[in-house]
Amino acid sequence: MTQAARWIRLGLVEPLELHAAYAGLAAAQPADAAPLLVWAQAKTHLCLGQSQGRAELDSGVSVPVVRRPLGGGLVWVDEYQYVFVLIAPKRLMPGRPARWFAWALSPAVATYRHFGLPAYLNEQDIWLHGRKIAGSGAATIGECAVVASSFLLKFPAERFADSVAAPSREFREWLRDGLALAMTEWAEYGAVPAERELESVFRARLEAQLGWQFESSWPTGPEQAAVAEAAAELAEPLDEGVPRAVAGGIKLNAEARLVERHEGGVVERELKIGERVRRVRRVAGEE
Numbered sequence: 001m002t003q004a005a006r007w008i009r010l011g012l013v014e015p016l017e018l019h020a021a022y023a024g025l026a027a028a029q030p031a032d033a034a035p036l037l038v039w040a041q042a043k044t045h046l047c048l049g050q051s052q053g054r055a056e057l058d059s060g061v062s063v064p065v066v067r068r069p070l071g072g073g074l075v076w077v078d079e080y081q082y083v084f085v086l087i088a089p090k091r092l093m094p095g096r097p098a099r100w101f102a103w104a105l106s107p108a109v110a111t112y113r114h115f116g117l118p119a120y121l122n123e124q125d126i127w128l129h130g131r132k133i134a135g136s137g138a139a140t141i142g143e144c145a146v147v148a149s150s151f152l153l154k155f156p157a158e159r160f161a162d163s164v165a166a167p168s169r170e171f172r173e174w175l176r177d178g179l180a181l182a183m184t185e186w187a188e189y190g191a192v193p194a195e196r197e198l199e200s201v202f203r204a205r206l207e208a209q210l211g212w213q214f215e216s217s218w219p220t221g222p223e224q225a226a227v228a229e230a231a232a233e234l235a236e237p238l239d240e241g242v243p244r245a246v247a248g249g250i251k252l253n254a255e256a257r258l259v260e261r262h263e264g265g266v267v268e269r270e271l272k273i274g275e276r277v278r279r280v281r282r283v284a285g286e287e
Contacts, residue, residue: 003092003210006036006217007203012079015045015066020234022085022148023069024227025219026141033143035088035212039199044078046163049137053242056250061163067238069230070137070148072124073251074164080154082198084108086147093145100138104147107205108134111151114201117189123254131184132253151202153192155185164250171260174271175250181273182252 010021022038029036048056048067056074057065077083086104094103101124109126112119112133119128126134126149136149157179166172186192193201203214219227245251249259252273260269 001211002213004034005212005214006034007214008036008038008217008219009199010038010040012041012043015042015047015064015077016231016234018042018077018083019047019066019068020227020231021219022087022146023141023234024225024230025223026087026144026146027230028220028223028226029087029089029142029144031089031091031143033089035086035092036217037203037206037214038083038085038087040083040085041079041081042077042083044076047075047077048238049073049245050139051242052245053239055242055244056165058163058165063159063163065238066234068137068148069141069234070139070146072135072137073245075135076156076160076163077150078156081150081152082195083148083150084202087141087144089143090140090145097138097140097145100145100147101136103210104138105134105136105149107202107209108149108151110205110209111198111202114205115193115198117186125254127253128184128189131182133184133186135253151186151198153186155183157183165244167248167260167262168267168269171249171258171269174269175258178252178256178258178271178273182256 018040025036045064045066048065049072050069052074093100102121105121105126109119109121117128119126119133124136125132134149134152136147138147157176161172161175161179164175207213246257246259248261249257251257256273258271260267
């Protein structure tokens with residue numbers, strides 16, 4: 001039996017508006033609501049996971065920062081991504097939360113493949129040719145499960161690296177190297193599709209794989225009130241005392257991380273990409 005669903009297209013929005021939209025929409029849904037999909041672009045910002053704080057960020061970060069109400073780590077979001085957020089009452093979700101990612105992201109993988117990119121799932125990420133092309137975040141909000149990801153057309157690795165807290169100059173240099181090995185973008189493999197074409201193909205894949213039938217929609221009055229309430233909550237100051245999610249460093253994808261440790265006058269820096277590990281040790285005074 002086909003499940004009725006709503007498709008909400010926001011267009012290009014401010015950072016806070018994006019995250020408040022899906023948070024408020026999810027909070028406003030009753031247990032028997034139809035599922036919905038939020039499709040949007042957002043102006044340039046950094047997005048922290050729900051358990052992260054300012055410790056992840058360089059003190060001179062020059063773009064807006066929002067902490068999203070979803071899990072996952074620090075990500076860069078800008079106009080070169082098409083963000084999608086699936087919001088579904090928990091009664092429609094496939095069992096345990098660990099299964100939500102494959103269920104929600106498989107239509108995105110099928111969309112990449114439609115355009116000739118052999119994407120695949122790796123834990124909670126979408127990968128292409130051995131590198132991550134999209135991450136994801138999820139949470140339960142009210143009566144709904146929420147899973148968010150994006151189609152990454154271009155990734156400004158240099159700008160992202162400059163925004164991440166770095167204990168040393170060398171750490172930031174290694175971060176740039178690590179991002180080149182751990183991340184990729186659609187534009188690296190040829191022309192990117194027009195938004196309407198990408199949106200249409202993705203919508204069709206969602207309908208085919210989830211058994212839904214979308215109707216274009218817009219937030220109701222009560223939903224708009226819930227979005228405004230979510231915006232007020234998300235606008236609160238970021239936590240200053242929360243330690244980094246990865247002590248001394250950052251997770252680059254499911255198989256890669258960069259960390260730097262200072263112990264006993266010695267600096268140890270490690271960049272791990274899969275099974276490959278690069279190490280350096282030297283006296284801190286030589287930094």
